[in-house]
Amino acid sequence: MTKANSELPRPFIDIDRLVHEPARLIILSHLFVIESADFLFLMRQTGLTWGNLSSHLSKLEGAGYIEIEKQFKGKKPNTMLKITEKGRSALMDYREKMKKALNTLPET
Amino acid sequence: MKIDTDLKQIEKKSWTVYFQDGLWDIYIGMLMLAIGINTFVDSEWYSCLMIAPIFLIILGKRFITTPRLGRVRFGSERQKKRIAVFIVIALAVICGIILAGFSATGDPLPKAAVATVFGMSAILVFGSMAYFLDCGRFYIYGAMMATALILDILIDGHLVSISFLVFGAVAFIFGLALLIRFLRKYPKVSNMQYIEKD
Numbered sequence: 001m002t003k004a005n006s007e008l009p010r011p012f013i014d015i016d017r018l019v020h021e022p023a024r025l026i027i028l029s030h031l032f033v034i035e036s037a038d039f040l041f042l043m044r045q046t047g048l049t050w051g052n053l054s055s056h057l058s059k060l061e062g063a064g065y066i067e068i069e070k071q072f073k074g075k076k077p078n079t080m081l082k083i084t085e086k087g088r089s090a091l092m093d094y095r096e097k098m099k100k101a102l103n104t105l106p107e108t
Numbered sequence: 109m110k111i112d113t114d115l116k117q118i119e120k121k122s123w124t125v126y127f128q129d130g131l132w133d134i135y136i137g138m139l140m141l142a143i144g145i146n147t148f149v150d151s152e153w154y155s156c157l158m159i160a161p162i163f164l165i166i167l168g169k170r171f172i173t174t175p176r177l178g179r180v181r182f183g184s185e186r187q188k189k190r191i192a193v194f195i196v197i198a199l200a201v202i203c204g205i206i207l208a209g210f211s212a213t214g215d216p217l218p219k220a221a222v223a224t225v226f227g228m229s230a231i232l233v234f235g236s237m238a239y240f241l242d243c244g245r246f247y248i249y250g251a252m253m254a255t256a257l258i259l260d261i262l263i264d265g266h267l268v269s270i271s272f273l274v275f276g277a278v279a280f281i282f283g284l285a286l287l288i289r290f291l292r293k294y295p296k297v298s299n300m301q302y303i304e305k306d
Contacts (some may be wrong), residue, residue, distance in 0.1 A: 033119035034182055039177030040297060045122060078179065 015101065018063050019094040023048055024056050028091045031066060031083035038080055057081065064092055120242055121266040123186060125177060128293075130286025136249050137163045137280025140256065143146030145261065159168045172287075176294035180227040196236040200229040223261040230254040249279060 006086075017027055026046050031037065039075030043053050060066045069080045083091075138161040146158070207225060210217050234250025237243065252275040259271050 029115060029118050030122065033115050033120055034180055037122075037180040037258070038178045041122075041180045043297075044177055045118075080179070080181070108115065 015097055016090055016094050018059065019090050021056070023052065024060060025094075027053070027056055027060065028065065028083060028087060031081060032088060032091055036082040038067070038078060042081060046089070056081040060087070065092075116273065119182075122180060122183065124242055126169075126173060127241070127245075128286060129168065129173045130283040131165050132243075133245065133249075133283025133286060134168075135165050135283075136253075137276045137283055138164070139280070140189055140253065140272045140276030140279060142255075142276075144269045146277055147269035147272065161165045172291075175296055176290075186299050193237055193240045200233045203229055219261055223258045226261060227254040227258040230257055252279070 019028060023046065025089075027042060027048075030042060030045055039050075039053070039057075042048075042057075043050060046053065048056070057066065057068075061068060064084060065080050067084050069082060071078045071080060139158055142158045142161070203225060207217065207222060231250045234246045234253060238246035238250065240255040256271040256275055260269060
C-alpha cells in the first residue's frame with residue numbers, strides 16, 4: 001500500500017481506480033447500457049477526443065473490462081467495442097463501494 | 109465533459125440522438141404533403157410520392173446519420189420496443205386495407221365511422237412510435253395527421269386538403285431545420301484511426 005493510499009479513509013481505499021477515473025467511468029457507463037458500439041459513437045457520446053478515448057480504451061481493454069471486435073462491412077473495417085462480464089461486475093462493484101464510502105460521511 | 113451517472117438517462121440519450129437528424133420529420137412532412145397534393149391532383153404518379161420518402165430515411169440513415177454518429181447495437185429491451193411499433197403499424201395497415209375493401213364492395217361504411225377509424229389509427233400509430241421510440245414529437249405528428257384525416261373524410265371539398273399541406277409543410281420545414289443543425293453539430297469525421305490490439 002502506498003503512503004498516499006494509507007492516508008485515505010478505509011472505504012475509499014478499495015475503490016477501483018481504473019473505473020473511478022471520470023472518462024473511463026463514462027465510457028463504461030455507456031457500454032454498460034448498450035450491447036456494443038463503435039469508436040465514433042463513443043467519441044460522440046462521451047465528448048472525449050480521439051486520442052483521449054483511445055488511451056482510456058487501451059487501459060480498459062488491458063484490464064479485461066472491454067473487448068474489441070474487429071469486423072468488416074464489405075471491405076471497410078468496423079471496430080465494435082463491448083463491455084465484458086468482468087467490466088460489468090467492476091462497474092457494479094464500484095457503484096456499491098462508492099455508495100458505502102459516501103454513506104460513511106457525516107451528514108453535516 | 110459532463111459526467112452523467114444515471115444509466116437510464118445515458119441509455120435514453122444514446123437512443124434518442126439518432127432522432128436528432130430530422131429525417132423522420134422530413135419523411136412525415138413529405139408524406140402529408142404527398143397526401144395533400146394527391147387530393148388535388150388525384151393522379152397515380154403523385155401516389156408514388158407517398159412511397160418515395162421511405163427511401164429518404166433508409167438512404168439518409170446510411171449516408172448522413174451513421175457516418176456522423178457511428179454505429180451502436182442496443183439490447184433486447186429496445187429491440188422489443190421496435191417490434192411493438194412494427195406490430196402496431198402492421199395492424200393499422202390491415203385496418204386500412206379492410207376499410208378500403210368495404211369501400212370497394214360498393215357498400216361503404218358511414219363517413220363518421222371511417223373518420224373515427226382512420227383518426228384513431230393515426231393516433232395509435234404515432235402514439236406508439238412516440239412511446240416506444242422515446243420521441244415525443246410523434247405525439248404532435250399523430251395529432252396533426254389525425255386532424256387532417258378526420259377533416260378530409262368528414263368535410264367535402266379540396267379546401268380541407270390544405271390541412272395536409274399546412275401540417276406537412278410544418279413537419280418538413282422543422283425536419284429540415286433539425287437536419288441542418290445536426291449536420292453542423294456532427295461534422296463528418298474522416299481518416300479515423302481505430303485502436304489496434306497489441
